[in-house]
Amino acid sequence: MAADAECYQKTVDDRTIILNLRSWYSHPFLAGDWLDLRFGFFLSLTQPVADDATTGLGETMGLPDIIGPHDRYFIGVSKNHPGTGGPLRRPLPRRPGQPPVPPPSPASVFIGFTNATGRFPGIHTGDSLLVNSDAGAGAGTQYWRPANSLNSGWGAAIFEETTARAVIRDNVQQHFPADAGTVAAGYATFLAIQLLRDTVDLKTVTVKLKSSVKSGDWFFSNTPTKESIQATLAQPWPPSVQMGPIAMGDLPNAFYFYWPFRKSRLRIHSIGLLRAA
Amino acid sequence: MIRLLKGVFGDWDGYALLGYESVPIGAISGDIVLGGDVDSGGCSFGTASFGSYQ
Numbered sequence: 464m465a466a467d468a469e470c471y472q473k474t475v476d477d478r479t480i481i482l483n484l485r486s487w488y489s490h491p492f493l494a495g496d497w498l499d500l501r502f503g504f505f506l507s508l509t510q511p512v513a514d515d516a517t518t519g520l521g522e523t524m525g526l527p528d529i530i531g532p533h534d535r536y537f538i539g540v541s542k543n544h545p546g547t548g549g550p551l552r553r554p555l556p557r558r559p560g561q562p563p564v565p566p567p568s569p570a571s572v573f574i575g576f577t578n579a580t581g582r583f584p585g586i587h588t589g590d591s592l593l594v595n596s597d598a599g600a601g602a603g604t605q606y607w608r609p610a611n612s613l614n615s616g617w618g619a620a621i622f623e624e625t626t627a628r629a630v631i632r633d634n635v636q637q638h639f640p641a642d643a644g645t646v647a648a649g650y651a652t653f654l655a656i657q658l659l660r661d662t663v664d665l666k667t668v669t670v671k672l673k674s675s676v677k678s679g680d681w682f683f684s685n686t687p688t689k690e691s692i693q694a695t696l697a698q699p700w701p702p703s704v705q706m707g708p709i710a711m712g713d714l715p716n717a718f719y720f721y722w723p724f725r726k727s728r729l730r731i732h733s734i735g736l737l738r739a740a
Numbered sequence: 741m742i743r744l745l746k747g748v749f750g751d752w753d754g755y756a757l758l759g760y761e762s763v764p765i766g767a768i769s770g771d772i773v774l775g776g777d778v779d780s781g782g783c784s785f786g787t788a789s790f791g792s793y794q
């Protein structure tokens with residue numbers, strides 16, 4: 464059986480997890496009674512085989528091959544279901560001439576970055592793209608930017624069961640350095656999510672994502688360490704877009720990463736959470 | 741009651757941080773305790789899971 468991921472020594476100070484093609488990584492956490500819970504992670508991309516190469520990653524996944532949630536990226540937090548792969552469930556086999564069958568058990572919760580706007584297979588909601596980009600939403604060579612062909616600004620959402628409870632339609636685009644030599648600040652992208660609620664027994668949450676013009680990136684770093692995550696998350700939360708408040712049926716309890724493309728792999732350098740209140 | 745104690749003990753912050761410096765180089769599959777995490781204030785990581793949709 465092929466491995467789902469590998470561990471790779473990127474630099475002396477950076478040992479990273481590389482997800483194999485179309486593999487997922489779910490990491491449950493405990494955070495206690497929180498009012499302000501912050502998640503951060505350093506991410507980057509590499510080629511399907513080479514562990515540290517960022518050229519030629521561009522890809523378009525469209526009809527007739529794109530059939531469901533496995534063709535969208537998901538980077539964020541989810542409700543962990545041991546043994547099922549977090550919020551994504553494998554759909555039943557498609558019968559000849561019949562539409563795809565939805566997953567047998569609907570997913571429960573996902574909050575984070577994605578180019579999905581619907582999760583039922585068979586409903587085409589845009590091609591899944593990884594494009595060469597500038598630091599915004601334009602063409603360029605410095606970054607790789609995941610996108611959706613229907614709206615290049617789609618970049619984050621809250622899903623519950625098979626329903627999109629909220630979708631961010633612009634200004635949270637994520638960028639991954641395409642050539643470390645041209646991105647002076649570093650090879651890894653820092654992204655983060657903030658969850659807020661009024662009391663510890665509430666499942667009504669507000670989600671905030673850092674937002675600037677055509678970007679949800681916080682910064683880029685050549686030292687993507689857990690210590691950097693801790694120091695960053697302790698700072699005042701930056702100007703953001705907001706989802707919610709939304710009354711959820713359940714709350715996330717795991718980090719979740721899934722990268723659908725076949726010409727690139729997702730690298731996770733470090734992850735962390737801070738209960739700020 | 742817990743909230744009332746916050747003023748007495750000061751800091752209720754907690755964190756869980758994970759690098760992968762203690763993870764052996766090489767292939768990873770299935771459920772695995774990755775280790776190397778730094779935890780505080782009742783926050784922590786559980787057992788990681790890996791899988792594939794290929």
